[in-house]
Amino acid sequence: MFNSRVYPILVPLQSALVLCMDVGFSMSNSSPGEESPFDLSKKVIQKFVQRQVFAETKDEVALVLFGTDATKNPLEQDEQYQNIVVHRHLMVPDFDLLEEIEHQIQPEGQQADWLDALVVCMDLLQKETQGKKCDRLNIVLLTDLCTQVSPDKLEVIIENLKQAEITLQFFLPFPVEDAEEGHGDGEQRDPGHPGAGKGLSREQQSGLEMVKHIMLSLDEEDGLNEVYTFRNAIEQLRMFKRIERRPMAWPCQLTVGSSLSIRIVGYKAVTEEKLKKMWITVDAQSNQREDVKKETVYCLDDDNETEVQKEDIIQGFRYGSDIVPFSKVDQEQMKYKHDGKSFAVLGFTKQNLVLRHQFMGSQVVKIFPPKDDEHAGVALSALIRALDELKMVAIVRYAYDRRSNPQVGAAFPCIKQTYECLIYVQLPFMEDLRPFAFPSLENNKKICPSETQLSAVDSFIDSMMLEEKDENGELIDLLKPHHIPNPAFQRHFQCLHHRAVNPGAPLPPLEPWLQAKLDRPEVIKERCQASLEEIKRKFPLTEVEKKKKLKTSAQIFGKDSKEASAEKGKEDEAEEEYNLADIAEGSVTSVGSVDPARDFRTLLKQKSLPFGEACQQLTHRIEQLLSNKNTQYYMKSITCIQAFKEQSVKMANADLYNSYLQSLKRSIPSRGLEVFWDLLVQDGVTLISSEEVSGSLISKNEANEFLKAEEIKQEAAAPQAEDTGDVDDLLDMM
Template sequence: MAADKEAIAIVLDVGPSMSESPPGTSTPLQQAGTAITMILQRKIFANSKDEIALILFGTPNTANELADGEEYQNITLARPLGLPDFDLLKYVQNEIQPSNISADFIDAMVVALDHLVKHTEGKKFGGGKRLILFSDLGGEFADDQLDDIVNGMKQAEVQLNVIGPDLDDDDEDEDDRGAKPAANGHSKPKSAQQRAGEAMVKHLLSQVEGESYSFSEALPALSYFQNRKVKPTPWKCNLEIGNSLQIALAGYVRVVEQKAPSFKNCYAKDIHAEVTTSRSYHLDDEASTEVEKEETAQGHRYGNTLVPFSEDDIANMKLKTVKCFKLLGFTETKNVKRHHFLGNNVQSFVAEKYDEAAGVALSALIRALHETNCVAIVRKVYRANSDAKLGVLSPHIKAGYECLFYNEIPFMEDVRQFTFGSLPLEPGSELNKKFSPSDDQLRAMDNLIDSMDLSKTSQGDEEEEEALKPKLTFNPHLQRLYQCLQHKALNPDDPLPELSPIIADYLKPPQEVLTNCQTHVEKLKEVFPLKVVVKKKEEVSAKSMFQDKPIGDVPASKKPKLDDGALGDMKQLDKVKVTKVGTVTPVEDYWAMLRRKDEDMFEEACKQLETVIIDIIMGSFGAQSYPKAMECMKALREAALKHLEPGVFNKFFTQFKKEMEHYNKMVLFEMAKNSGLRLIDNEECEESTYSKDAVAEFMADDVKKEKKEEEEMQEEDADDLLDQL
């Protein structure tokens, strides 16, 4: 449900004074254009229903509804009230040109006010009406209509914002010319006309309770993209206390993770043609027989057997519930730990609107919880036949309101019990004296934490306040995404822009924190010295000892050559003929069989190694033997390449993926991918029937992965796995 929309009239000065600026700085017109662009971007990306009108004054031409004779001249209604779009955005960026003609900003405000009133009549604008003036106030003006503007704004309930010079400049900070120093050392003197305009605007703002901002204040505040505002929809319920007491409540989502806008697939030759997705179901047989969705059923695994459940079974199996919000009891706040909070949002519960009795009862409950330092445990069912949730209600009291915060908390099955070894927290701990921190190390770390405390930062001479407040901190990922979307929409053929400095600042600690902690970081380096660990020399191997050296009296050139296979040279000294690939040293046995000169053992050795791989996987205690299986598959792939038989490995690896999917062990296929295993393509071996693209598609195939606990992996049975092998 859309939030109450707002009607906004933007009044922009394009006169000569807006094009004057000190060397090396942006002109007021450029800054105003940037600010208006940011306002429009916010509205467009938020899919806002707010309507915006653009009025320019100081234009060579005149185009407005009030122009008559010599009145309201050089004022142009560039865009009537309507939804903002990219056409308006392009107009602001490319078509607004500076002028050498000065116009009356009071007349321009009258034109904007008249346009707002006429074009909002009979329409619902629950967000109100707003007039935003962008001007350095350097042009001439007449104050004979000032009272009419004040009365008209009050009567039409129009809010006034002025963005331009800093109206709160301290006179003592200005130089002899009446100019306040700029950040880069340059300054622009204020003319007498500009000072008169500022005095007029100050009076006007005081009469209509408006607000003013300088460009230096407005631009950073407008640099962030905002999401669409929606009208909050409450979840209405009764808090049930016992059998006879109920409090009518309304719950509103207070905090929820903001998702990035989703990308849609479209046909490249026609970006307006969206691509649809179709799904079909096939049997896991040689013909991949297609079946209708109606002929399929869901099932749960019971050992190696799938137990089917019909839709009626699933419906009857579910817990029958009714909507409720029932109090189960109270507990001390310390008993509910922060890491117990679950769910994807936090809700605020207040009394239902216009229910005074509920408000009094809820206020009593909130204050009682606060005074006793307790929280309430509740059972929540959002709607009939939905899952029951367990939650905690915490009191929240502010000067202007009271409410209860709701967080979901876990059931016993949701909690993971992990046991970790203790750390030597105290100096001289008997647990591990060698690594126990000293007093200087503990003190240095304490000082670093204190210096980087975000809850006690100050801005200049202002009082200490919290840094990175949630309501003032935007997600840099979303901001960067919106920045790129806006750029590509306006410049589809250009590369993506550089990261905005304002967004980049979010990825860094506050400058004040960096300054405060610098000495403590240096102290930390001093008390926690880092030493370079010298790598131990490798032990001399048997191969290096005998290589290129004579054996007895036989010269090196006459000694027997040792094979460089994966088995290793010293293994060749063993004269026992290997006839079977075992599970103890499968890779060594496999290579030994392949080296036999008396007969071709390639096909038989590969079959035996494939069987051993499955035996290792299914007999593994948890994931303990999985690395050995990966090494076996690497050996199988290497041998297939050497013997120009890629089909042997490709067939096994393809079947391996299917069986891992069937037995819900796709974690093993992911492990194989991470180990560098992949199908052999025809670029590696011409005998392969797989192209490089086909291999990439096979490895990137999006299949459903279901990770099981180590105990479940141990119980899997290998009797019927890969029977075809």
Template sequence: MSTLVTMAASKEAIAIVLDVGPTMNSAPAGEATPLQTAIQAITMILQRKMFAESKDEIALILFGTTDTDNPLVDGDSYEHVSIARHLGVADFDLLQMVQNDIQPGDTPADFIDAMIVAMDHLESGLQGKRGFGSKRLIVLSDLSSPFGDDQLETFIDVIQKFNVEVNFIGPDLDDNDDDAGGAGPAEGGSGDATPGKDKTPQQRAGEAMAKYIIEKSNGASYSFNEALPALSYFQSRQVRPTAWKCLLEVGPNLKIPINGYIKMKEFKLKQSWKNVYAKDPSLEIKRERTHHLDDEEETEVDPDDIVEGYCYGSDRVPMTAEDKETMKYQSEKCFKVLGFTQTEHVKRGHHMGDSCLSVSAEKGDEAAAVALSALIHALYETNCVAIVRRVYAARTSPRIGCLIPHIKADYECLYWIELPFAEDIRTYTFGSLPLKEGATTNKKYTPSADQLKAVDELITSMDLSTAAENEDGEKCEALKPKLTFNPYFQRVYQCLQHRALHPDEPLPELSPLIARCLQRPQAVEVACQASAEKLGKAFKLERVAKKKEDKSGEAMFKENGASKEGPAAKRPKMDDDLAGGIQAITKAKVTEVGTVTPIEDFQDLISRKDEDLFEKACEQMQERIQQIVTDSFGQQFYGKAMDCLKALRTESIKKSESNNFNDFIQDFKDTLITKGRRDFWDKIIAEKQCLVSKMECEESDISKEEADTFMAGEVKKEEATPQQEETTADDLLADL
């Protein structure tokens, strides 16, 4: 699956504020406590940052702890608030601390005090650091602890001044039902704060305060039921694209400075976990590669004495580094338009490469922007694309591609997509099924109108373009590639995280949230059920009983050999690879091309791994062809001789031995004319089994013109005059 590579945002500083007070550790039997659910959410946040290789920095602040550890503590203010982890990049140490070291406290604490401590820690922790464009507070609490609002307005002013985003994860703040408790456990054993209990007046006051802070800071709130599924997906690593600068050459006089950015690229795992430690993790991993001779002592060879070589037939040609450097393709960086063509001429199946390039004008160059805009609109209005030769950098292989115009309301650009060269295209021809109207074969397999209608309804019912709903309740596309994470990557990340934290345990089962990605959307599941049943009725399946076959000679022979009636020494020994039964056993090994089955004998001989045997087989086949033609009564055996000639010619081309065949065919012509077999030569000309030219085999010494000249004038006329026949006879006598 390909993943969009977007412009990486500036680094973000995040302070996670976690409530570990007594109300977070109470839950009905069998239910996860709010603290356990909150720890699960924090774990997912850290995993997303780690596996995305994010440079964002995270701090962890706990409130409700028995002890107090923060720089703002002053008497009764900011008590029971502790900075568990200072601001830094997320790593496995932080992940392990969250999962194993967080303990519930026994004293409630003020969540506003904890947010103020977190904000102060962000400001002090970012001193001297650059590249942080945003700050965020993530508060995970059931909001059941007492709080004070004496510093609330000052705190909100600071949040607004520094543009800090505030997110609350806990109870559902949109639930206004006074009698409603928690929304119940989330999938996977987690639920909203205090699940199954009515909200206390203190909790309602905390929710009202959280709503006020969110409103003033343009923040957001999420229940645990909403947050856990969203956080369960690991994000792809963010990459900052670098512009590929070049000149777009349109003809000899027009050169437009352009910037190329990767719009889409196939995402690949870095697989850095392949570097493992044998025993001591403190030791540095080193790789050593040595070369040894294939002898009894396995003599080690010095790297300076090694030269790469390439096989050329049976010879090995050495190739030094200097030779390779000299033979490298010499080129220069370019982006040159070769021509233009209609869009329909570039088929979707011709798109190649693992990325798509977005081409725009050089920033700040107004003339380049105007020129490129004119080209974009010209291509769009004429429904054309530009065919372009692209060389990424000096001494790199050239690529050919097309430029497709892309125009939107707020921007316009050209998309460059790589196209194949002629050598990259593989043409496979498949015969069409004889199911069309008027077909003469397989009429019983022709689908009926009801069957075609059933298949059409099934396809319609599984349409993903309207299988989901947006926030406004409108139909929209389901499983958009842009918003769908690759479940394979998600599973790899899940296993890596588990192995790092639990090295001695087996890998975990597939997460239900990841497994859900492999299932059809619920709307599609329901919609296609009726169509699938109708399809099953339209296409009736019947179990066909296997026919009882008569015992073959081979089976009978095996039974006789395996019987206990005779002594074991007299039982025939059967090889596993004898697929032809008795015929294969009794058939003698082919040693030469015979006259009974010459083609089979010839194929048998040349299929063996012996280069000298091919030349010998060709000589024998040539003798058999001449013998069959000479011994033929009239044209009785001409068909058989022609089949042998075709087989010889085909295999000579495959084995690049066309010159041997050409020498034979020239001598064979003289032999045929000499022995009065001109009619067979005319048949060779008609069947076009004459000389092999360079067009058919590169090893041939015969050009296409020479081959055509050799055949020209040799076709026998249908009506010959008596004088011409007499002349032909005289010529034959002269040749004798």
């Protein structure tokens, strides 16, 4: 049987709200060391308007002040409704209102009847909402109730509030509960309670009785729940409001094979929330967008910087040393083309085979039948209930429209008391999975932990568990993610508001309440101290001083280079330290093109290739890099040459390196690599001298002179063809 369902509301109605704030002289009175009621009430309306501005709602807000020196409202006549000002009429709140609250609203020197201010707010709401579709009319009144109020019009006001369906909220500097306990003049309230201090005056007691009468007349059961204290309101309003988005309907056909088709409508249930950053470039002095003019010019990379028109430019992708042109026509032809929106069932599988870590994408879509199609509702309900009974999911092909690429995903059955639906979650393709395999850490005896060390870490993990037992012995969570706002959003909005109202001041620090939310709970801090001390004892840290490398006998007396290399290798192996990066990079079999210097060092460390063959592979990569006349490739080549020299010194074999560098220098003019040679000279990469390797035939002076540029006589002859014979001969020799 077709069940009734709850569908998302597509067109939310706006609400209208009037903030009515007391700015009379009594609001500035406070006990020493406490904030005045005026400061607290100003914070309340600031926080509320901030939330409305950053939530980008269409709700309209007005601001009425009473207790002002001036009078400006539509009802002022015959000395009535005095000292009441309509500061701002109903409109969507913006940064201008925030700036006015910050700088223009100040304590004033008069007192006004808060019932008169309430009547002005009611009149403003009724007149300025005519012709508008508002789902809620609300008045928020912030006062300390210190003024004498005439109750003559009280019943008329209550009746008008009911007829106009206006809801009312009061914000006071003291809680209603304290007043109900019978505090009179001179009596002291609990000093730990917010708003503690002197007892209520006669005016406040009388005003509070009227407040309770109004609220209970409007709502007998929950009327007093709409009376708040300033401090409680600030605590509840300190988090910025979540941006509300209107769900858009996505009509489509759910197909199972070629013969079964069901009309459906999809709504985004969960999606990634992103900040609306409308950054624009403005002049730093005038802050005006019009003062900044942008002009883009395309030029060739030649001596004259020849200008090129935008129409003559296409995209190009680097493939090795070549540039592959790729025009917009090519891009359009490359795009995957399909028939448009789709929600086709490809098959079914068990729910336990679709693992949680395989969920992808940034959204979850709920699938309902159309509201006016009972047959589609019956068919979709049957599919949902069948999937639920069999504990299965549908694997579907999802395409939002013709322009988007299709996805593969899982449609889970969801049955609630008020509705049924399918919940779609994107799944990965084969190429999206990255199965990484890492060697076991237990194979290295040098770092294998002992049983006592493992036990210490286990106890530390247990002490950091974010749960504790309550009074009934049941485990409760210490960290409640649903109660923690996104700190990036909160900080962003805090800084935006501060910069809007204080353009020249530095940004404020992170708000204390948000910092407290991000810190570890105090219970966890205390609980893990003992475990941390145990870990310090079980895993002592000692500073390791590297010993200076002494010259070997081979370097002093000129022993056979192979024997010296073998001894050197044993010494390096003994001093080799454990490195997680070496394990992760796996086995290197040749000098690659991504990081040839690292591959060269790894090959020599693993001793998987003879030194001469590894050098040949490295110089081959250097020649490939130098064929791309680009600074980026030049720097990569220099890194390779530095690695070549470093390893040659370690192996006490300078011949191959010196021969290659000398032949490379001879080929510089004919190959046009002067820029590369200048970079090499700047880095001071020269030949290996006999002081570095005893078998070298190059003296210290010759190595220093090697980098000095040779004066080449320019002859008026035709340029010779590129000659890399010396380099090729050297590669053949190696």
